[in-house]
Amino acid sequence: MIKLFSYIEQYLKLSESEKKSIAENCCFIELKKGDYFLQLNEHCNKIGFVNKGILRAFHYDQDGNDITKSFIQTQQFATNLKSFRDNTLSDSLIVAEIDTEVIVMTKENIANLSLQIPNWSEAVSYIIESKLLEKMKHRTRMVNQDATVRYLDFLTTHKNLVNQVPLRHIASYLGITQSSLSRIRKSVLKNNFLPNDKI
Amino acid sequence: MIKLFSYIEQYLKLSESEKKSIAENCCFIELKKGDYFLQLNEHCNKIGFVNKGILRAFHYDQDGNDITKSFIQTQQFATNLKSFRDNTLSDSLIVAEIDTEVIVMTKENIANLSLQIPNWSEAVSYIIESKLLEKMKHRTRMVNQDATVRYLDFLTTHKNLVNQVPLRHIASYLGITQSSLSRIRKSVLKNNFLPNDKI
């Protein structure tokens, strides 16, 4: 819970009573590796804050391939924002990559808090937009870089992830095949992290 | 102005007096081809709504290459959201690709309106988030598709754009070189829009 408070306080100073309100408006769940936080075609009416562990958001493409959209690490949020906002069915799934602790707030929780904490809604919007902008910037970068640079980028933006999740998920996240990622890893190792003078 | 009203009314019903308030809180500008709507390192304190024409948002990468981030067509918004929200310097530029009419609202205008129109701020947030989600989805798709599919995608999502902007800008938007785009266009034409059984 401490982590959640300090996260929110980056954007909105909280009094003790406000923290209490927040604590009363969320619940703590533990997911085992492979458990789903969000299923396909579920109405996503919740936001999860990863306290510990790793979640992975993905969807199935037209050929049924599992395509990773994001990895959600400690102190990051998990939800399908489109489904959450518009009450539509989720087109993506969120699964625990390892045993994971999640603090969950429902839409109702969040609405309750907006009555109890001044500027709560504004802060929530601000956080959501910030996260989206960040992801956006990252994705835009990915379109214009080759696979090796994308992988090196990934290593720095997703510290300690590379040995905790299957490489095929990283490959789909990077938009390359697993064999290709394997070759890139080899070349990165051999060339002492500076393949082809990149980066 | 009519277009702006009908756009906003997708999200928030407006009374006549509210429309009047909006009209009083924006200004209409005409940009000639090549004119900038937003310069590098400017504080972006405005949002533009394209009434007619085409704007293009881009940035310079580490090697000084002009990389197109988006094309902004009729009834779409132009701004650098990060700079707008956080009062930081813009790392991107927005230029008119052809002669373009833009309805401009400053941050101050928007703040004024929030005092005059109930739910104005919420609607603005909602619109911004929707746009971000849309762009995000699109970008994520781009990472996992090959260049030909991305180009065909582009043709459908950016109707009538292909013969109004230089191909090199489309190429950088798609994350490929101009020669590569040229070859793709050739093959798409030859194969009657169905290259390699794709799509």
Add this chain to the structure above:
DNA sequence: ATCATTATTTGACACAAGTGAAAAAACATG
């Protein structure tokens, strides 16, 4: 119209990445 400029296509070649299958390594379970 003509010329200069800019945009687009093409060519030759090298390198990057995909494919499908098989081998090797790592991991889990009895």
Add this chain to the structure above:
DNA sequence: CATGTTTTTTCACTTGTGTCAAATAATGAT
């Protein structure tokens, strides 16, 4: 630890894309 399963690497081969330069085509200004 032994076995079966999953994950990762490797192989041979094909296709896609980048690079750089040159050839065409389109555009704009005088």
